[in-house]
Amino acid sequence: MHQIPFMKSIISFVIRYIPRSFLQRVSPLFLKAVALANKGDKVICTVCEKGFKKFLPYGRKARENALCPNCLALERHRLMWLYLQQKTNFFTAPLRVLHVAPEACFIDRFEKLPNIDYITGDIESPLAKVKMDIHQIPFEDASFDVVFCNHVMEHVDNDIAACKEINRVLKPKGWGIIQSPVYNIPTTFEDPSITAPAEREKAFGQRDHVRKYGDDYAIRLSKSGLMVSEDRFVQELPKEVVEKHALPITEIIYFCTKGSTTA
Numbered sequence: 252m253h254q255i256p257f258m259k260s261i262i263s264f265v266i267r268y269i270p271r272s273f274l275q276r277v278s279p280l281f282l283k284a285v286a287l288a289n290k291g292d293k294v295i296c297t298v299c300e301k302g303f304k305k306f307l308p309y310g311r312k313a314r315e316n317a318l319c320p321n322c323l324a325l326e327r328h329r330l331m332w333l334y335l336q337q338k339t340n341f342f343t344a345p346l347r348v349l350h351v352a353p354e355a356c357f358i359d360r361f362e363k364l365p366n367i368d369y370i371t372g373d374i375e376s377p378l379a380k381v382k383m384d385i386h387q388i389p390f391e392d393a394s395f396d397v398v399f400c401n402h403v404m405e406h407v408d409n410d411i412a413a414c415k416e417i418n419r420v421l422k423p424k425g426w427g428i429i430q431s432p433v434y435n436i437p438t439t440f441e442d443p444s445i446t447a448p449a450e451r452e453k454a455f456g457q458r459d460h461v462r463k464y465g466d467d468y469a470i471r472l473s474k475s476g477l478m479v480s481e482d483r484f485v486q487e488l489p490k491e492v493v494e495k496h497a498l499p500i501t502e503i504i505y506f507c508t509k510g511s512t513t514a
């Protein structure tokens with residue numbers, strides 16, 4: 252009976268204190284064993300298509316039924332995969348794709364897609380091929396059809412400048428997805444004088460976050476010139492689908508298209 256809360260606190264501890272890059276390299280071995288033990292058909296991961304009795308708990312305050320033990324996809328990754336399948340040309344059109352801070356669950360699968368010319372970039376992640384600072388993307392103007400940049404903007408010094416760069420490298424008909432944690436507050440809160448990790452955690456929700464986004468997230472990013480729209484895609488899905496894949500019901504997809512580059 253005590254096994255699950257115990258598991259939850261171990262996972263919370265590991266996630267909190269062990270660097271993510273280390274986790275991404277080492278944990279799959281452990282998780283594969285957990286995946287085998289959890290095999291079932293109650294939930295299905297959209298990313299790896301494997302079925303389980305339940306997904307694993309995940310997060311600082313562990314959320315039940317969240318992490319796919321096979322591919323490490325979380326709720327938001329499973330939603331994005333479905334979105335790409337149902338609402339974009341990602342799996343069919345010939346596309347040059349820049350994936351900033353690539354999520355481990357996507358890399359191998361995106362790399363294998365025959366229609367995609369796939370480039371990964373990050374300032375520190377060993378998973379990315381190109382070492383780059385998002386404030387100065389080392390690619391020419393209008394060189395990508397698609398840019399993905401998830402859970403990056405809440406870490407960077409100047410998010411508007413970073414979005415300007417994404418807008419710059421997008422081709423005229425290019426599009427992108429830029430997800431970040433968005434809180435239920437009317438306006439984004441930032442305060443550059445808060446720099447100590449513990450203080451940042453208190454103010455922004457995590458030790459390495461520099462702001463806390465609110466309802467103005469899309470409007471704020473649009474100041475870069477990018478056109479940012481809010482797609483409440485998950486709410487269009489049947490309840491059975493949401494449950495089958497354990498999707499995040501409040502997540503909004505921030506879908507971007509190239510806008511003016513003179514902003």
Ligand SMILES: [Zn+2]
Pocket residue numbers: 296297298299300301319320321322323324
């Ligand atoms: Zn999976």
